[in-house]
Each structure stands twice: as structure tokens, then as C-alpha cells.
Amino acid sequence: MTEPLVKVQDLQVHFPIQVHFLSREKPVVHALNGVDVEIDRGDAFCLVGESGCGKTTLGRTIMGLVRPTVGEISYDGERISGLRDQALLPYRRRMQMIFQNPYASLNPRMTVQQTLEEPLRFHKSELSDAEVREHTENVMVSVGNDPGWGSRYPHEFSGGQRQRISIARALMVDPEFIVADEPVSALDVSIQAQVLNLLMKVRKERQLTYLFITHDLSVVQHFGTRVAVMYLGTVCEMTTPKTLFATPRHPYSQLLLSAIPKLGRKTFVPVKVPGEVPSPIDLPSGCVFHGRCRFANERCKSQVPELKNYSGAQVACHAVEEDRL
Amino acid sequence: MALLEVRDLEVEFAMRGARLKALRGVSFDLDAGDRLGIVGESGAGKSMAAYAILNLISEPGRISAGSIAFDGRVLNTLPAEEMRKVRGDRIAMIFQDPMMTLNPVLTVGAQMVECLKTHRTISDGEARALSVQKLREVAIPSPDARFDSYPHELSGGLRQRVVIAIALLLDPAVIIADEPTTALDVTIQAEIMGLMLDLCETRGVSLILITHDIAVVSETTQRMLVMYAGRVVEQGETRGIIARPSHPYTRGLLQALPQRNKPGAELNQIPGSMPTLAELPPGCAFHPRCAYADDTCSGGVPALRTLGKRLVACHHAERLK
Amino acid sequence: MSTLQRVWDSNFAYQFRRDPVAICSALVLLAFVLAALLAPWIAPQNPYDPLQLDLMNSKEPPAFGGQGNPDFPLGTDDQGRDLLSAILYGTGISLLIGIFAVMLQAVIGVSIGLVAGYMGGRVDSFFMRLADIQLSLSTLMVAIIALAVFQAAFGPQRYEDLAIFMLIVVIGIAEWPQYARTVRASVLAEREKEYVDAARVIGLSRARIMFRHILPNALTPILVISTVQVANAIVSEAALSFLGLGMPVTTPSLGSLIRSGFEFIFSGQWWITTFPSVVLIVLILAFNLLGDWLRDALNPKLYKET
Numbered sequence: 001m002t003e004p005l006v007k008v009q010d011l012q013v014h015f016p017i018q019v020h021f022l023s024r025e026k027p028v029v030h031a032l033n034g035v036d037v038e039i040d041r042g043d044a045f046c047l048v049g050e051s052g053c054g055k056t057t058l059g060r061t062i063m064g065l066v067r068p069t070v071g072e073i074s075y076d077g078e079r080i081s082g083l084r085d086q087a088l089l090p091y092r093r094r095m096q097m098i099f100q101n102p103y104a105s106l107n108p109r110m111t112v113q114q115t116l117e118e119p120l121r122f123h124k125s126e127l128s129d130a131e132v133r134e135h136t137e138n139v140m141v142s143v144g145n146d147p148g149w150g151s152r153y154p155h156e157f158s159g160g161q162r163q164r165i166s167i168a169r170a171l172m173v174d175p176e177f178i179v180a181d182e183p184v185s186a187l188d189v190s191i192q193a194q195v196l197n198l199l200m201k202v203r204k205e206r207q208l209t210y211l212f213i214t215h216d217l218s219v220v221q222h223f224g225t226r227v228a229v230m231y232l233g234t235v236c237e238m239t240t241p242k243t244l245f246a247t248p249r250h251p252y253s254q255l256l257l258s259a260i261p262k263l264g265r266k267t268f269v270p271v272k273v274p275g276e277v278p279s280p281i282d283l284p285s286g287c288v289f290h291g292r293c294r295f296a297n298e299r300c301k302s303q304v305p306e307l308k309n310y311s312g313a314q315v316a317c318h319a320v321e322e323d324r325l
Numbered sequence: 326m327a328l329l330e331v332r333d334l335e336v337e338f339a340m341r342g343a344r345l346k347a348l349r350g351v352s353f354d355l356d357a358g359d360r361l362g363i364v365g366e367s368g369a370g371k372s373m374a375a376y377a378i379l380n381l382i383s384e385p386g387r388i389s390a391g392s393i394a395f396d397g398r399v400l401n402t403l404p405a406e407e408m409r410k411v412r413g414d415r416i417a418m419i420f421q422d423p424m425m426t427l428n429p430v431l432t433v434g435a436q437m438v439e440c441l442k443t444h445r446t447i448s449d450g451e452a453r454a455l456s457v458q459k460l461r462e463v464a465i466p467s468p469d470a471r472f473d474s475y476p477h478e479l480s481g482g483l484r485q486r487v488v489i490a491i492a493l494l495l496d497p498a499v500i501i502a503d504e505p506t507t508a509l510d511v512t513i514q515a516e517i518m519g520l521m522l523d524l525c526e527t528r529g530v531s532l533i534l535i536t537h538d539i540a541v542v543s544e545t546t547q548r549m550l551v552m553y554a555g556r557v558v559e560q561g562e563t564r565g566i567i568a569r570p571s572h573p574y575t576r577g578l579l580q581a582l583p584q585r586n587k588p589g590a591e592l593n594q595i596p597g598s599m600p601t602l603a604e605l606p607p608g609c610a611f612h613p614r615c616a617y618a619d620d621t622c623s624g625g626v627p628a629l630r631t632l633g634k635r636l637v638a639c640h641h642a643e644r645l646k
Numbered sequence: 647m648s649t650l651q652r653v654w655d656s657n658f659a660y661q662f663r664r665d666p667v668a669i670c671s672a673l674v675l676l677a678f679v680l681a682a683l684l685a686p687w688i689a690p691q692n693p694y695d696p697l698q699l700d701l702m703n704s705k706e707p708p709a710f711g712g713q714g715n716p717d718f719p720l721g722t723d724d725q726g727r728d729l730l731s732a733i734l735y736g737t738g739i740s741l742l743i744g745i746f747a748v749m750l751q752a753v754i755g756v757s758i759g760l761v762a763g764y765m766g767g768r769v770d771s772f773f774m775r776l777a778d779i780q781l782s783l784s785t786l787m788v789a790i791i792a793l794a795v796f797q798a799a800f801g802p803q804r805y806e807d808l809a810i811f812m813l814i815v816v817i818g819i820a821e822w823p824q825y826a827r828t829v830r831a832s833v834l835a836e837r838e839k840e841y842v843d844a845a846r847v848i849g850l851s852r853a854r855i856m857f858r859h860i861l862p863n864a865l866t867p868i869l870v871i872s873t874v875q876v877a878n879a880i881v882s883e884a885a886l887s888f889l890g891l892g893m894p895v896t897t898p899s900l901g902s903l904i905r906s907g908f909e910f911i912f913s914g915q916w917w918i919t920t921f922p923s924v925v926l927i928v929l930i931l932a933f934n935l936l937g938d939w940l941r942d943a944l945n946p947k948l949y950k951e952t
Contacts, residue, residue, distance in 0.1 A: 050510035050512065050513075051481075051510055158598045160598050188366035188598075188599070189537060189539070189578055189581055189582065190366060190577060190594065190598070190599075191366075192581070193581035193583075193592040193593065193594035193595070194594045194595075194596075196583070196592055197591050197594055200589075200591065201591075215510065215511065217511075218582065218583040221583060221584075222583035222586060222588050222592070223583070223589075241588070242588070255512060256511065256512065259511040259512040259514065259515035261514075261515070261518075261540035261541045261543070261544050262540060262584075263540045263543050263579070263582065263584050263585070264543055264568065265543070265544050267544070268519065268522055268544045268545055270515070270516075270519035270522075270523075271512060271519065272516075273512050273516060276483070277480070
């Protein structure tokens with residue numbers, strides 16, 4: 001096998017919480033607790049999980065927006081975590097990001113043209129004005145936008161149009177890797193389909209690799225080539241969407257799948273989840289899911305499970321390992 | 326006679342001298358114990374309908390036509406004082422964001438007791454006992470302790486449970502839930518929806534569920550309304566509509582869902598986006614995005630007409646069969 | 647659609663057109679600014695030119711009372727200076743000091759607020775404590791001490807030449823925390839928005855993100871406080887001049903005119919102090935009313951699109 005494009009090893013990210021400056025306590029939020037992920041070239045790698053599971057933090061850390069506390073991130077074989085801003089610049093051209101909220105991700109005081117030109121002029125300052133304009137026009141057309149939008153401001157556009165402008169901005173520097181953080185969850189259903197189609201189209205045309213962060217499993221099933229299910233800052237299961245939907249192994253994956261409302265199901269099937277998601281400030285010992293897991297035993301309470309291979313899936317669960325499910 | 330009868334409801338907004346109709350010709354009946362879903366994308370007017378039923382539309386908007394009758398009484402002409410008694414007492418509302426309903430500086434208990442004392446003559450002790458009992462009914466762990474918690478001390482799921490407990494305090498006949506689970510995670514959504522259904526069924530409470538999520542509506546309601554640009558485009562039995570939609574918009578919405586498409590294939594998207602109220606196209610508001618549209622569609626607004634067991638507002642509904 | 651048409655159609659312009667108070671205060675301000683700018687051409691005499699003054703004309707009452715000299719519509723002061731001309735020129739000086747002092751405040755305050763808000767941490771703590779200290783000393787107290795020291799150090803003659811400059815600097819420096827705090831607050835809000843992350847993902851430098859991306863989005867509150875700050879600066883200047891620490895009587899601002907007339911108020915020459923006072927009050931009122939309106943009009947929470 002060839003080298004993965006993005007390799008994340010034992011990544012931990014802790015955020016200190018602001019407390020009173022005289023206080024002795026220094027509580028931290030454990031956003032990521034030892035995550036190992038490999039994203040191959042051409043993958044549409046989906047990160048799925050509920051709010052607070054660390055999926056967004058993982059994406060932002062890979063993009064260098066958050067500094068890792070422990071661990072290492074490599075891109076195309078080179079270590080990029082902990083690099084200075086200047087040293088990171090060559091990678092910035094190759095990796096881009098699309099954000100969740102189309103109403104906040106475009107600078108309201110900049111025209112569409114200014115927004116799109118900025119990354120290009122910054123990274124390829126050798127281009128002439130005419131070349132920049134031509135490239136902008138090409139990208140606008142390729143994402144289905146009217147090139148005449150350039151002189152207008154973001155507030156004149158609808159959510160779906162703005163999201164297409166954001167996608168165009170990410171494509172301006174011809175990246176090979178794109179982190180898409182919930183790119184369709186703020187959009188209406190009919191617009192979601194448009195944006196998902198666009199993301200699939202540009203992936204095919206440009207041979208892009210995606211890290212697609214979402215809470216919507218139906219999008220994963222449709223869009224992903226690989227998927228990692230996250231819970232409380234750890235990966236519990238990593239496999240292909242097909243395997244996940246056919247045979248979810250980790251108890252949390254099973255829970256998650258059972259909770260999606262099914263179109264056309266005639267009766268409501270209630271889901272029983274004991275307890276609440278624990279606070280990421282005081283992580284439970286052992287497996288982070290043990291407090292809510294029907295299969296938990298003493299070992300789950302004390303020992304952290306590691307991701308292990310089971311035909312076609314990597315699962316971090318003692319119960320799966322001991323075949324207790 | 327139905328418990329709640331809404332007839333030709335119309336809401337109008339004054340914007341810079343112009344009058345925009347945010348809601349037009351919404352009519353439906355809700356019987357005791359019925360569950361009705363109102364589905365639509367943002368700006369379709371589905372929340373507006375809920376606010377109008379509770380007479381909560383404020384300036385510059387107003388109910389400009391139609392009537393809302395609850396238990397035989399016409400609500401939209403009631404004086405404010407009378408309306409307040411109905412609201413909360415007989416008809417309760419649950420909002421998307423629990424923090425909108427809960428006052429962050431008061432404990433959960435204080436808000437419940439206040440609500441009880443506004444509508445009932447009740448002693449402090451009884452109010453507390455009743456509140457704790459309601460908290461227990463919505464499956465909040467250690468309700469006695471939670472009674473004295475502040476909203477920010479609770480998780481999102483617990484907060485929404487508290488909101489439901491408050492809505493149930495006065496044993497309402499109708500609960501209007503406006504996107505009650507949109508802000509919540511799927512596992513919590515499943516729990517909360519289960520809880521709401523259970524409570525409605527055991528007490529015979531009617532539910533109006535307003536959401537953008539067709540899948541949730543399909544699982545939980547008997548009848549549904551699909552709204553587009555302020556109008557009802559399709560109305561009828563939920564199961565039938567999901568299985569065989571009669572309006573091109575409903576059909577488009579359903580076919581755009583990833584669940585209805587082959588993995589990896591291009592999704593069946595609806596082109597364009599919903600027009601704003603200020604820029605409604607002539608005729609059927611959906612026609613610029615519709616594959617079936619022809620000159621009749623731009624010529625006249627299709628009336629909501631009976632087609633089999635349901636109501637459809639489309640000139641070409643027969644062609645979808 | 648032309649730019650002018652777009653401005654006219656904007657919600658901002660629409661709200662302005664519908665608010666008589668905003669229109670009136672804007673018109674009053676415009677009238678004052680025009681009058682001050684055109685003073686050399688419209689004023690009956692040049693109050694700074696001693697050759698045009700005649701002591702024989704001193705303390706003439708206003709012409710409209712029927713007993714004054716029609717050459718001096720608002721009467722004259724104790725040096726025979728035409729009060730109307732003095733007010734026209736004085737308004738200009740007051741406005742000049744107010745506007746330039748506020749520009750100085752804005753430059754210092756906006757830069758500090760932007761850096762403190764974006765960098766956070768120790769830089770933020772340092773500047774904000776500095777602002778606390780500055781705010782705990784009242785503007786007038788700082789100004790009085792500073793100006794008194796300057797006056798003593800330079801001597802009255804040289805001080806008269808430098809007075810405008812000194813007032814601008816002192817009032818400008820004393821009030822920067824207002825801007826720094828306002829800007830910092832909106833930078834903290836803007837910094838969390840995704841367009842800032844998008845700029846960081848491109849790899850832009852901190853300075854570029856701060857000035858090109860965040861600053862333009864933090865400008866609205868600056869505009870709002872600026873109108874009120876100009877009014878405050880003019881009042882501060884008037885107060886300092888009234889105390890004898892501001893503009894000298896030879897080149898009077900509104901404050902020094904009020905002061906020069908104050909000693910005659912009990913001997914019957916009420917007009918010398920009254921007219922400049924009325925002008926000052928109207929000017930400040932217009933600024934504050936316009937500021938209030940701006941705050942309401944630009945507040946996204948008060949105005950919501952349906």
C-alpha cells in the first residue's frame with residue numbers, strides 16, 4: 001500500500017478552561033484523546049458522531065487551526081503538526097476547508113470577487129490580473145455559479161449559493177485535500193442535495209480527497225468511502241459505510257444507527273439510552289462509553305480499548321474482542 | 326366538531342409600506358389525540374402557522390384573514406387577557422431552543438411553580454409536588470434535585486425534557502412543537518420523540534409537530550401538511566404522502582434525500598431555491614423549479630383541491646400518479 | 647443600479663428618511679459645519695483681527711432688542727467684537743478640536759482594541775488593565791493637570807499658539823479606552839466567526855487578518871460611539887476653556903466665549919455668554935440625538951428581516 005495522504009497518530013487535544021485567575025484549579029476539556037486515523041488519497045473519509053465528540057476539533061487540528069497537545073499529524077509523509085506558520089504555507093495550498101455556516105464563513109464586507117481572489121493572489125502572486133480573473137471565472141462556472149456575481153456581497157445570496165461560493169473559494173488554489181465541516185447541515189433539504197452533488201462532482205473532476213465531518217449518517221452512507229465513528233474524543237469504529245450500515249460492531253455505532261428516523265417506517269421504535277454523555281472535563285476511566293453500554297463489564301471500566309482489526313472494520317471495544325455481543 | 330379548527334388562515338407583514346403575505350389559506354382540523362406534522366423548508370411559513378394559532382404574531386405582522394377555533398371558541402378575536410389563559414393552559418408550545426423558553430436566571434422549579442400559579446390557585450407545597458411529579462414523568466433522573474437546578478446546569482436533552490415537563494404542567498389539550506429536536510443529537514432526538522409520543526398517547530393530547538425533517542414526521546404523525554412559500558401544497562395522510570406524493574415539490578423533497586438514492590449516485594436535486602416572500606413568481610410559487618411546469622402554472626395560482634383522499638395545490642397533480 | 651440608488655434604497659437610508667429627529671439633527675449639524683467652514687466669507691468681521699475691533703463698540707446689546715447697533719446682530723463682547731462672527735469662528739474651532747481629538751482617540755483605541763482582542767492572553771490583559779487605569783482617572787482631571795503643566799512650562803504666549811494642538815492631544819489620549827473596549831468586544835465576537843478561520847486556512851498573516859478581515863466588520867460600533875465621542879470632546883474642550891486652560895480669548899472657541907461673557911452676566915450683558923451657550927447646547931444635542939439614532943439603526947438586534 002502507498003503512504004496515506006493524511007496520517008494522524010495518537011492525537012490528543014486539550015483545551016484549558018478559563019477560570020478565575022486566582023483559582024488554583026486548571027480544568028481542561030479533553031476534546032481528543034488519542035486518535036489514530038489514516039486518510040488515503042482519493043478517499044471521501046467521513047467523521048461521524050454527536051456534538052462534542054471531537055470530530056470538528058480533529059478537522060481543525062489537521063488544518064492547523066488548533067495546536068495538538070500530544071501526537072503527530074503527517075501530510076504526504078511530512079510532519080505538519082507543530083510547524084511554524086511560515087513553514088506551513090506550502091501545505092496551505094494543498095489543503096483547504098469548507099465550513100458549516102454559510103452565513104458566517106464569508107466576510108460580509110468583501111465582494112465575492114475579493115473573497116475568491118484573495119487565496120489565489122496570496123499563494124500565486126506571480127499571476128497577472130487577467131489570469132486571476134480568468135481562473136476565478138472558471139472556478140465559479142465549475143461550481144455552478146454565475147461569474148457575474150463577483151461584484152456583489154454575500155448578504156445578497158441564499159444559503160445554498162453562499163455555500164457554493166465557499167466551495168469555490170476552497171477550490172481557488174487547486175487543493176488536493178479538503179476538510180468539509182458539516183457543509184450541508186445548515187442548509188434546507190432541497191439545497192443539501194445540490195451541494196452534496198456539487199461536492200461529489202468536483203471530487204470526481206479534480207481527484208480530491210475529502211475529510212467530511214457530519215452528524216448525518218444518511219449523508220455518510222451516500223457520500224463516504226470510509227467512515228470513522230467518534231464518541232467523546234475517541235474513534236470507536238472505522239470501516240466502510242457499507243459495512244457500518246450492514247453490520248455495526250461497536251455498541252455505540254449500533255445505538256447511533258438505531259436512532260436515525262427512518263423514512264416510511266410505520267411505527268416509532270423508541271430508543272433507550274441509559275444515562276447522559278459524560279463531561280469531557282472528567283472523562284470516565286477505561287472505555288469512555290462504558291457508563292452507557294449494556295455490555296460493559298469490569299474490564300471496560302478500567303482498561304481503555306484499542307482499535308483492533310476485525311474482517312473489514314477496526315473496532316475499539318472489549319466486548320467485540322471477547323465476542324460478548 | 327374538531328378540537329382545533331383552522332380555516333383559511335392568512336398572516337400579513339407590513340414591510341416598508343408593502344404588504345407581504347407570509348401565510349395564505351392554511352386550513353386544517355385537529356381532533357383530540359391526533360398528531361399532525363407540518364413540513365417545509367426555512368421560510369415556508371411553518372413556524373408562522375404555529376405562532377398564528379397561539380395569536381403570537383407581533384408587529385409588523387398580523388392575522389389578516391381566517392379563523393382559529395379551539396373547543397368551539399374563536400381564538401383570533403379573543404381579548405389578550407382571555408388568550409393568555411388559553412395559551413399555556415389549554416394549548417402549550419415547545420420551541421426549538423430550550424433556552425428560549427427557559428429563563429436562565431431562575432431555577433427550573435421556580436419557573437414551573439410560577440407557571441402553575443399564573444393559571445391555577447395552588448399552594449407552594451402542592452405546586453412543588455406537582456412540578457416534581459411532572460419532571461419524573463418526563464424521565465428526568467433525580468427530579469427532586471433537578472427542581473432546584475438552573476437551566477445552564479442541565480444538558481441539552483435534559484433541558485428539552487424540562488421544557489416538555491413545563492408544557493405538560495397544566496395538562497394541555499394540544500401541544501405545538503416547533504422543531505423540538507432540531508438542536509439535539511440523533512440519539513437524544515429519538516429519546517425525546519419517543520417520550521413525546523408516549524405522553525400524547527397515554528393522555529390523549531393532540532400534537533402539532535413542525536419540522537423540516539420528513540423522516541421524523543413520517544414516523545410520528547398520522548396526517549401532514551407540506552408547505553412552500555407560505556402556502557400548503559399538499560395535505561393528507563402521512564403514510565400516503567410519503568409513499569406516493571402528489572405534489573412535485575413533495576416528491577422532489579423526498580427524492581432528494583440520500584436515503585432515497587443509490588449510494589454514490591447523483592442525488593435527485595430540486596434546482597434553484599425557494600423564493601423570498603418579496604419576490605414570489607406569478608402563478609404557482611414552485612413553477613420555476615418544477616419539471617412539470619407549463620404556461621398554466623405561471624398563469625394562475627393552483628387552488629388546494631381534493632385528489633383522492635388528500636388535498637393538493639398543483640395543476641398537474643394527476644400526471645404524478 | 648447606481649451606487650447612489652443603492653444607498654437610497656438601503657434599509658439604513660430608509661430608516662433615516664422615516665425618522666424626523668434624525669433628519670433634523672443631521673440638518674442642524676450640517677448647518678453648523680457649513681457655517682463654520684464658510685465663516686471667513688459670511689461673518690460680518692474677522693474676530694481674530696485686532697484692527698477690525700473697536701473698543702467703542704464694546705458690550706453692544708443684540709440688534710433685535712431695538713436698542714443695539716444693526717451692524718452687530720447678536721451684540722458685541724467687552725472688546726467690541728461682533729458676537730455672531732465670534733460664534734461662527736468659535737464653532738469651527740470647537741468642531742475642529744472635537745473631530746481631531748476623536749480621530750486621535752480612534753487611531754489609538756482601535757489599534758489597541760484590535761490587537762488586544764485578536765491576540766488575547768497576556769497582551770489583552772496588559773492593555774485592558776491600562777485602559778482600566780486610564781478610565782479611573784477622569785478625563786478632565788488628566789486634562790487639567792496636563793494643560794496646567796504645559797501652560798506653566800511654555801509660558802502664556804507660546805501656549806496660546808499651541809493651544810489647539812495641545813487640546814487635541816490631551817483630549818485624544820484621555821479617551822482612547824472607550825474605543826479600545828468597544829473594538830475589543832466586537833473583535834472577540836468576530837474572531838470566532840468562520841470567515842476568520844477561512845482566512846487562517848489560506849495562511850494570511852495575523853496583521854492582514856486583523857486589518858483586512860476583522861476591522862471592517864468591527865467598524866459599525868465605532869461609528870456609533872464616534873458621534874457621541876465628538877460631542878464629549880467638544881464638551882471637554884468647552885469645560886477646559888471655561889476653566890481658563892483651553893483656547894485663549896484671542897482665538898476663542900465656544901467655551902472661551904462663554905467664559906469671557908460669564909463675568910458680565912450680572913452686570914446686564916447677558917448676551918455675551920448666553921448665545922455661545924445656546925449654540926453649544928444645540929450642537930451637543932444634535933450630535934447625541936444623531937448618535938442615538940445611529941445606535942438604533944445599526945443595531946442588528948432591533949432590526950430583523952422577516
